[in-house]
Amino acid sequence: MKLVLAMMKHETNTFSPIVTDWARFESWGLYTGQAAIDAYGKTNMPLGVYLKLARDYGAEVVLPMAAEAMPGGLVTADAYQRMTDPILAAVRAGCDGCLLDLHGAMVVEGTEDGEGTLLEQIRAIAPELPIAVTLDLHCNLTPKMVGNCTALIGYKTYPHVDMDVVADRIGRVVMPVIAGQRKAPAMALRQLPLLSQTLCQGTDDEPMKSAIAACCAEEAAGLPAASVFGGFAMADIRDAGTTVITVGDDQAQADAAADRIAAKVWDKRDIHIYQHRDLAESVAKAKQLSDGPVILLDHADNCGSGGTQDVMKVIAEVLRQGLEDVAVGAVWDPEAVQAMQKAGIGATVTLELGGKSDIPALGLKGKPLKLTGRVRTITDGEWIVRGPMYTGFKVMMGPTAVLEVDGRMQIVVVSRHHEPWDTGVFRSVGIDPEHKRYLLLKSRIHYRAGFAPLAKATFTLDGEGATTSDNSILKYEKLRRPIYPLDRINDWNA
Known part of the structure; x- marks a missing residue:
């Protein structure tokens, strides 16, 4: 047995000014061949699971591409081709199956559906090839993705701590197809007219908690796989939004389960929409708490969804109100890091x-914040x-430094975008988060993976940025309509 394994992941925010080029993929982690096996073989990511499944089956592995970049704006056509060409070449050279670790929200210069286009190209080369996909x-999710693979599945947790579990599940559905031990399964797609907001998709909370529970119940009853995709509202493409996909032993089983799950998701559509709060009032409430760590979420400037990570509005308000013992993770400003490196520790x-980035799609100009402080730490990041x-x-x-301001706030400043999902x-820069009174994080939900066990309280602070949770200020031109809540809809399958 010969398998082609590959990873190609990017969450594209079409409102973000960040250019997602080849260099951005290289800066996060881009590997091929044995280097990819070494990088991911011992991780809990889908590629690590695929490698284990291949070993279990005694299969030969070809791993032509493992590429991921932090979310940002459109992926350049050049970067996309440099990722997909090696994958297509490996399939063209011949294989028995393909296991792919994709994201599902990649928008490219020239195509709104990066993943669907790749799958369509693979199918054109090998029409009968069994293909498993994690998303x-x-x-x-698009009809093109579903129509050009054998079976797919999505993570059931946000933050995404079950990547290995879902990859193993879909791998064990498709590997017997590759081995000729079972027929290909059936899939059923239900595309809901619902533009869910990312801040409302934490799987420990409603509405996603019950949606995921419905998927798990169907799987426990014998369905091979079921997934609810919250979707990514920061993409102005036709197919943005919430979807349900089921994998069944036959079409009738898949269709019935998809209808049951979709109905439950639609019933809770109102709580897919975030309710905004006044920034100053939220900070004032946080200031009243004495027991920390208290999590302060600057969610509108989350680089994990394509934010520039340099909007200073929330940080400025926290300083204005005089909160003490604050650690900020993190501000993207390579120029500031260079200045601190030149000055040296203790200076x-x-x-x-x-404030180095303008955000034209939202009409925002970069606004730097003038600060005087002490260089506390310098690292390679x-x-x-x-x-x-x-x-x-x-x-x-990338090169990283910590600026301590007035003995009240320690700001981690980075040269490459990174969302703080891990302590x-x-x-890594000498700050013990469990001993801080406040942790100001440029994150939405992923922070929970590392910080939820520490938090005594959490506040969402409504600042500004390319990952705003106010979809009403975004100009959608390509999104399919009608769609809730931009339009009033009563029946999801009307």
Whole structure:
């Protein structure tokens, strides 16, 4: 048996000004061949599981591409071709099956559906090839993706701590097809007219908690696989939004389960929409708490959804109100890091921190915050994830420094975008997060993977940025309509 394994992942925010080019993939982690096996073989990511399944079956493995970039704007056509060409060449050379670790929300110059286009191209080369696909919970699932693979599945947790579990499940559905031990399963897609907001998709909370429970119940009753994709509303494409996909032993089983799950998701559509709060009032309430750590979420500037990670509005308000013992993770500002490196540890510096990025899609101009502080730490920004999400993965934040302001706030400043889902963002620079009164994180939900066990309380702070949870201020031109809540709809399958 010969298998082609590959990873190609990017969550594209079409409102983000960040260019997602080849260099951005290289800076996060781009590997081929044996280097990819070495990088991911001992992780809990889908590629690590696929490698184990291949060993279990005694299969020969070809791994032409393992590429991922932090979310941002459109993927360039050049970067896309440089990722897909090796995958297509490996399939063209001949194989018995293909196991793919994809995201599901990649938008490329020239195609709204990066994953569906890749799968369609693979199918054109090998029409009968069994293909298994894992996708992120924030996938904007398209008919093209479903129609060009054998079976697919999505993560059931947000933060994504079950990547290995779902990859194993879908692998064990498709590997027997590759081995000729079972027929190909059937799939049923239900595309709901619902534009769910990412901040409302945490799987420990409603509405996703019960949606995932419905999927698990169907699987426990014998369905091979079931997934609910919350979708990614920060993409102005036709197929953005919430979907249900089921994998059944036959079409009737898949259809019945998909209808049951979709109805339950639609019944809770109102709580897929975030309710905004006044920033100053939220910070004032947080200030009243004495027992920490208290989590402060600057969710509108989350680089994990394509934010620039340099909007200073929330940080400025926290400083204005005088909160004490605050650690910030993290601000993207390579120029500030260079200035702190030049000054050296212990030096006092005055910086125009952050605010280097304009966000034209939202009409926002970059607004740096002038701060004077002490350079506390300088590192290379490299560390290994020890928490439950991306376990074993090597993070490369680039040259990193900590600026301490007025003895009240320690700001981790990075040269590469990185969402703080693991405590390593602080521990790697000498900050013990469990002993801070406040942890100000540029994150939405993924922070829970590493920080939820520490939190005494959590506040969502409604600032500004390319990952705003106010979809009403976004200009959608390509999104299919009608769709809730932009339009009033009563019946999901009308």
